[in-house]
Amino acid sequence: MSARQRSCLLFVKLTVFGFVFAQTAHAALTNRYVVKGNAGAPPYDSPANAAGDIQTAIDYACTEAGSTVLVAAATYDLGGTKVPGRYLTNRVYISKAITVRSVNNDPTNTIIKGAWDPVTTNGWLAIRCVYMVNGSALVGFTLTNGATIRTNEVIYDLISVDANGGGVCAESTSATISNCIVVNNASFGYNWASSGGGIFKGTIYNTIIKNNSTILSGGGMGFAVAYDCTLAGNSAGGTGGGTHFGTLYRCVVSNNSSGSAGGGAYGYPGVYGLGLYDCTLVNNRSISHGGGAASTDSAPLIMLSNCVVAFNTSAAAGGGVRMGQLFNCLVYSNSPTGIHQSTASNSIFIANALAVSFDFYNCLFVGYGVVSYNGQKLYNCTAVGCNGSGFAPNSGTISLYNCISWSNSASDTGVSAFNSCGAGNLYTNTLLGNTTNNPQFVANGSGYGTTHVPGNYRLQASSPCVNRGTNGAWTINAFDLDGRTRIRYGTVDMGAYETIYRGAIFKFR
DSSP: OOHHHHHHHHHHHHHHHTOTTHHHHHHHHHEEEEOTTOOOOTTOOSSTTOBSSHHHHHHHOOOSTTOEEEEOSEEEOSOOEEOTTOOSEEEEEEOSSOEEEETTOOTTTEEEEOBOBTTTBSSTTOEEEEEEOTTOEEESOEEESOOOOOTTSSOHHHHGGGGSOSSEEESSTTSEEESOEEESOEEOOOSTTOOOSSEESSEEESOEEESOEESSSOSSEESOEEESOEEESOEESSSOSSEESOEEESOEEESOEESSSOSSEEOOSSSSOOEEESOEEESOEESSSOSSEEOOTTSOOEEEESOEEESOEESSSOSSEESEEEESOEEESOBSOSEESOEEESOEEESOSOEEESOEESOEEESSOEEEOTTOEEESOEEESOSSOSEEESSSOEEEESOEEESOSSOOOSEEEESOEESSGGGOOGGGTOBOSOOOEEEOOBOSGGGOBOOEEEEOTTOTTTTOSOOOGGGTTOBOTTSOBSOTTSSOOSSSSOTTOTTOOOOOO
């Protein structure tokens, strides 16, 4: 029996027999220390006896709950280990369900540095930073200069994860990465399911993922779940410059780029997922469509909830979002269109070059309006100050219910309006509940397009739009743009706001 096995067995015996000093023994047995270059001696249970490299301490560590390898500040750029049955070398292989943490939770000064292939970046001589098994955790490191092998170096069907995750490759989302900086890593990718120039899989907390790249998909990360992270300056030759098939909460996704779709994020809900919740997507770009976020043409729509989507661009459709489902979002100044082939509810669109989309509910359009697909519908929406029509189809006719189109530079065309308010002959049929009277906003604003000065588009008490909508299925248990209940006085109002908010200050969110 080895010394490591004897020490672990001693801990088990002490715990079983309940000796009063069991807690002290536990601390000694479960904490291993690393000081770069230290001569050290087993069991590596103090800084003085610390192992000289991270892998030695991991290999010696026990697997009881709470086992931790504590790593002193330094740059760890020597050595390497392969996962059994795999081809790529890893600078660190966390082979057990333990925690590897920098001593002071200091990612700036505790660095695990991989290596690029000297000729091809991703290649046979590349070294990934870290590989993680299920249940393991990595806390407080900078992971940099990692890379993967290429798909032509071994039999294609055997390469699998060896081409993914230049910075970190985790076996699943049960491995966690926290308070790390993942920067300047690269991956080659395996197929459509491969990704992660910076990180492949894992659950990630409070981590900066920047300037990573991949030949295929997911420049920053892929197939991962992230909380309170920043994804910035990552790039993908294919889809998902920031993230590919992942779920993000309270993250900032900025200045990422893709050679295909989804400059910031790409994927779809389902088995692999993609959802963006309370996130900011800004200044991302794509060569194809969906500068901020995009989904596949045949997949369900990407979910964006409580997100800001601003200043994103694409060479084709959907500068902000393509194939998305938006709820309570602010979509601001994206081009060539704000959203494309998407649906939205309780969202505000400002200064986008049109919103080409499916159905809308309780939305406000300022500066540019909606060009919707033939047969689509808009419910309780307001379009104002638009450079052109507030609502118009790209062909055929679209239907408006309880909508307001006012102070736009051109009259609406191709619109079938019901219980709606607007200028021009499309709204003169009072038998359909329409009106051409001034909606009497709290404040009208002025100008058109990007020069429009915002007003307050809530309704005054005397507005002809108050209690003049029609109660439909979409109004049941619904909320207006202020988050207040619809149908407060028996009949829903026209437009995106109910009238109770007299004199309120205009706000974008």
